[in-house]
Amino acid sequence: MNHLVFLPVLVPLLAGALLLLVRRALPLTVRRRLNLVAVLVQVAVALALLLQVTDGTVLVYQLGDWPAPYGIVLVADRLSAWMVLLTAVLALFALLYAIRGSDAGSRHFQPLFQLQLFGLSGAFLTGDLFNLFVFFEVLLLASYGLLLHGGGAQRTRAGLHFVVVNLVGSTLFLFAAGTLYGVAGTLNMADLAGKLATLDPADLGLARTGALLLFVVFALKAALFPFYLWLPTAYAATSAPVAALFAVMTKVGVYAILRVQTLWFDDPEGSLAGLLDPWLLPLALVTMALGSLGALASTRLRIQIGYLVLVSLGLLLTAIALGERDSIAAGLYYLAHTTLATGAFYLLAEGIARRRGSAGERLIDAPAMPHAGQIGALFFIVAILVAGLPPFSGFLGKFMVLRAALDTPAMAWILAVVLLSGLLAIVALARSGSLLLLRATPSEGLPPGAPGRGELAPASALLAVCLGLTLWAAPLTDFTRATAEQLLTPTHYIEAVLGTDMEGAGR
Template identity: 65%
Template sequence: MHESWINHLVIAPLLLPLLIGTLLLLARRTLSLTIRRTFNLAAILGQLILAVELLLLVSDGTILTYRLGHWPAPWGIVLVADRLAVWMLLVTALLAFFALLHAMQGTDRRSRHFHPLFQLQLLGLNGAFLTGDLFNLFVFFEILLLASYGLLVHGGGAARVRAGLHFVVINLIGSTLFLFAAGALYGLVGTLNLADLSLKLAHLPPEHLGPARIAALLLLTVFALKAALVPLHLWLPAAYAATAAPVAALFAIMTKVGAYALLRVETLLFGTHAGILSGLYPAWLLPLGLLTLVLGALGALAASTVRRQIAYLVVVSVGLLLTAFGLGTAAGIAAGLYYLVHTTFATAAFFLLADLIRRQRGALSDRLQPGPALPNARLLGGLFFITALLVAGLPPFSGFIGKFLILRAALAAPDWPWLVGIVLVTGLLGIIALARVGSLLFFHIRGAGSGAATHPLPQPGYFRAALPTIGLLTLCLALLIGAGPLLNFTDATAAQLLNPHEYIHAVLKPIGIQFAPEEFAP
């Protein structure tokens, strides 16, 4: 393939959802539901093909760049596709495919805006992963905020509107802090290009170190809010528990956007090459990640509904993920990247499964109360058992591999000897919480009959309705079967992140900036 066409592939994951989303928005009153579904599904399949093609191109360590308007960085906006960015694109496309399949069972009938919002959400996600510019990251965060608010309140209802208002207000505060941080950094070094920022922050005059630290901590606050890191996590349980199941499943990747931004900034701007600014993020991420683990596990134990418990389990996964990233080692980052994919698919499958259960319990919905026997309890119970094993990180599934790798990386961190104990204890609390849910739903039977489900599963049967859930669980099984090659990839990705001179060279080589690569060695 010609080099220019290869570089054009970098912007394709943005153009495709933008064009399809715009078309669906403009023609929402004229296109039938079947056509809207077809366009949406085809666009996601196209994004999946693009992600696979880009993954093949960058798997050898190649970093692809696309200069919008052909303006070279740092003056122009640049998109960058490296192993980490493309890894996130692939996870997003796979998740979106199965979330949309579940939505096509009836959720998307409640508004003509669902399908355009779904594509605009993917535009924001893909853009956040590919951008090489801090201000452009802010722009894509705002696209995410607008689309996610529309999806959050999709279908209406007082609980969704209330959760949506909280979601918007909190995220607008985060956006304001983001602008303050970006403005402070631009005032200090005169650029917002991430590669150029990396060079200039590493050689910052001593008198500017104080403002630089403040700007860095503001960025940490913003990304921690997006990731739902304690104490900025309180918006998540209400929002995820109130929204529609396929939206909550898609939102499983939303917290990973914040984790991605933290990892990117930690390794590129405040890594070992950053002089006195190095180590700034791990000093915060480790204790906050562990605190998030503890409070998330306690929230899961205290939850009164299945969906709220899953939302708290998302918080738990964020805590473990950022604990791994906070170690700042190649082993910790590689383990975190593997665990990131596992927990995204597993929690998304859990949200879809909770919807299947809720629709069979009639007036009880997903409240954790004993009720009549569920119709087709064998299928639902089997899926719940597998999903619980995945989410809890028990063998023999991919969750166990991810948690084991994180624990192994933690054992090599002598400054945190009790880290392993916290991870194991919170894991035990998660198992207890999940066992309680399974017991109440499938064993504590009260009343006669089948429960008179108010929203029966679509015909011709339960199995077809459960296919999106089964698909996500199958992806978790694929993570287990392909663990060897995948771990090799995450190891290579971690090494590339901790050695950022390749990223900087790929972005800034058109303007001939010279620097010593040894300055950026891990």
């Protein structure tokens, strides 16, 4: 076994436990440094793991050396390693922002931050459906505390909605997992791939019910229509570094949909072949359309960002719904772009709000901000990235998705919704930029309590990474294309997990 697979889960778990134990014994500055060192270690481990699987190797770690499907397994392939690295990079810049003062006021922020990373990494690496549920619950429990960090009526109200929605999702997850276990006798995802493909016709109805319930859960996590209204308000209510980290949390739902789609539903001879085809693409397009309308109607910047997140999620799930190598590859490239750009936008939005005095993030006329030129340049770059305008990574990802859609029966609908939602996003961001930066009256000095220029460094660094996605687009798209090919031929994944020879099984 390769122990490197276990480290992205082990490091944040140990770091979170240590930070919890010393939360009263050590001063905040020391705890911040410990947290930062732990995240840097996670970035290094995630990068090492990605390099290990770049050649197509599937690494399996059997906890307790119990073989699958009976034991707990962690599985690292190109997709899971890509997601773990993306999470660690985003967490690094979110934490660099938080330690400037956003983490003050509670001794629990540092351990909760690490436990959130523990849940996220575990969800991306687990090869077992029940343990996916466990990691979901861990990251959700941590996210409840992080969302409420700092207190206040608005955060409490948004946190209550967030908790209720996710408790419903967790309940449905247990129903779905129990149904699938009753039908197939296993919850190992690789083992389920074989069992669900050869079901007895008498069990087909229950299996479809369980699989569709599971899709509902993942759709809720991914904020897919009609389960999307919780996202803009929850992300707008919390602190900026937490909202930035949450940018990858919805991607857990996207990841889960992609994983089960390619493992269970893409086999043309399987019992559940094409189960999600009637649902995924229409819901993704509706999510994109409603997200763009919400962004246009928003009266607060962070609410607007939340609706723009929905637009990007709709595009991601459209790419997955097309189910082709090129569309999935485009979606994985766009996934990295939108996660990092969204994180940068949330960090920048708080910097803007603090510099506008009593107007805050509301999209109304207000006195001119100090350092408006620097803020305006960053806003212009992030707006181009989020709207998908050339020549940056947002445009490249969107263009690749549209190109992959040209030969599909739904081409006209996809082109219409993607282009129209992009146009509405441009209009919405242009309106926001005008209100925030151009239609301002002169003012003197920095608003009381507003931070200095260093606050903008983490957002600037995330934007620089997005520019790197543009500069190195060719090797990155080669990698995402290889990842898509690996997903669409899951034989090696199943063989690696189960240790069996799937040759001749049609997979």
